[in-house]
């Protein structure tokens with residue numbers, strides 16, 4: 001009887017929460033497509049840690065790598081309908097907010113300094129405003145990305161070499177237009193399906209910065225990194241705007257602050273790993289191929305200009321002149 005009484009007492013204590021951890025008032029689910037070694041994941045974990053700290057545990061952030069929370073396009077929809085909360089996303093948002101097409105324009109951004117000026121300046125502000133209004137997502141951080149490169153199992157040195165190569169691209173209409181103009185067969189597909197599709201020969205190639213080539217182990221199914229360096233883009237950590245507005249002002253401020261600090265943290269990791277990534281891919285057996293970048297540029301530029309609306313063409317001209 002004594003034991004039963006003791007057990008009862010213990011369960012009462014737990015039920016009243018005397019020993020239980022403080023339960024968060026808000027739990028935010030954050031998804032991205034990279035693996036747990038990737039700087040996006042580490043940046044997301046830093047964001048989670050900072051938000052928890054700054055809100056005294058009132059907000060908890062759960063991070064889901066490898067598209068575990070769903071494919072990028074699905075997650076955007078699921079944030080809009082309030083099922084999940086946060087995502088790392090960029091040019092795919094052009095399907096809602098045309099200005100995001102600027103993140104996908106080939107040979108537009110010259111280097112890190114140029115990118116920073118654009119994203120932090122007038123153009124970046126216009127993009128963020130449109131993302132909030134039209135995608136109903138609020139950027140809290142932006143991460144610099146390395147240049148995108150085409151991987152394949154045969155060398156590609158000039159556009160003519162593409163000759164119908166089936167290239168997977170993300171769901172980004174501007175990427176489709178660019179690769180069509182270059183002479184490839186672009187196929188939009190979610191990131192998490194690319195490895196298997198390459199393995200099964202459904203597609204012949206894909207294009208991404210070094211970090212994602214490594215993250216998804218594309219070196220196991222692709223031999224060449226053709227150094228097209230065709231797009232230097234960036235990407236946003238976003239939170240659903242309705243979710244954001246539903247939270248009290250002090251929590252909103254903590255989320256935005258944590259976003260800025262996580263951004264600085266991620267940038268350091270990103271910069272530090274760039275040279276190592278090339279070596280890692282070489283160690284995994286990939287061969288780096290010099291390409292005729294001028295030839296790629298010559299075809300890509302008019303194709304893109306034809307695709308962009310007059311408003312976007314104006315912004316493009318401004319960006320390259322900065």
Ligand code: 2Q2
Pocket residue numbers: 033072088089090091092093169170171172190191207208209212235
């Ligand atoms: O290949 C990919 O899926 C990524 O590198 C994409 O650039 C990225 O996920 C974009 O779709 C961002 O919106």
